[in-house]
Amino acid sequence: MxxxxxxxxxxxxxxxxxxxxxxxxxxxxxxxxxxIPAAEAGGKTYYVGDAAGWGRNLDWWLAGKTFYAGDVLVFKYNKEYHDVAVVGGKGYRRCKVPRNKDTVVLRTGYDQVTLRRGNNYFICGMPGHCDAGMKLAVKAW
Missing domain, CATH: 1.20.5 (Single alpha-helices involved in coiled-coils or other helix-helix interfaces)
Structure with a gap:
């Protein structure tokens, strides 16, 4: 027992x-x-420039936002006059779209880009547009 x-x-x-x-x-x-931040679980979608869309001098739009890897940026613009080139830091600083196989230039007028961790750089590749301020640098955590 x-x-x-x-x-x-x-x-x-x-x-x-x-x-x-x-x-x-x-x-x-x-x-x-x-x-875990919500962005890691599925990502948040941001419309670049809000209702105004992809344009010049977007520092005001970046203010107060925190981006995470996996978030999606939607670039809305008139495809007859603009594009979105995904570039590195050098291309961003020089306002030059590199001419190599790795360069991505989007031209649909409604482009979606998923952010990767670190610095993400975008410029308009049309002549003079980046120099006039049509560029965006986004850091994603």
């Missing part, structure tokens, strides 16, 4: 600790989900 009681106690203790481990894992997972 004592052996049966001891075995029952061990089974009880074992299942209680197993349940405790599961509960602890669930609590840890819930806390982790709260710590």
């Amino acid at each position: 004592a052996a049966a009681a001891a075995a029952a106690a061990r089974r009880g203790r074992g299942s209680a600790s197993g349940g405790g481990v599961v509960l602890l894992c669930l609590v840890a997972a819930a806390l982790l989900m709260e710590a």
Whole structure:
């Protein structure tokens, strides 16, 4: 009888600790989900320049926003006059669209770009437009 009681106690203790481990894992997972920014979970969509669209001098539009990898920028513009070139820091600073196989130039008038972690640079590749301020630098966390 004592052996049966001891075995029952061990089974009880074992299942209680197993349940405790599961509960602890669930609590840890819930806390982790709260710590992950919403953008990581699915990304937020931003319309560049809001209702005005892709244009010059967009520092006002960037103010107060925090971007995350996975967020999507939507560039709306008149495709007859503008485009969106995804460039590196050098192309951004020089207002030059590199002529290589890795350069992406979008021309639909409604382009969507998913941000990658780090600095993301965009310029209008039409002559003189970037120099006139039609460029955007976005840091994504």
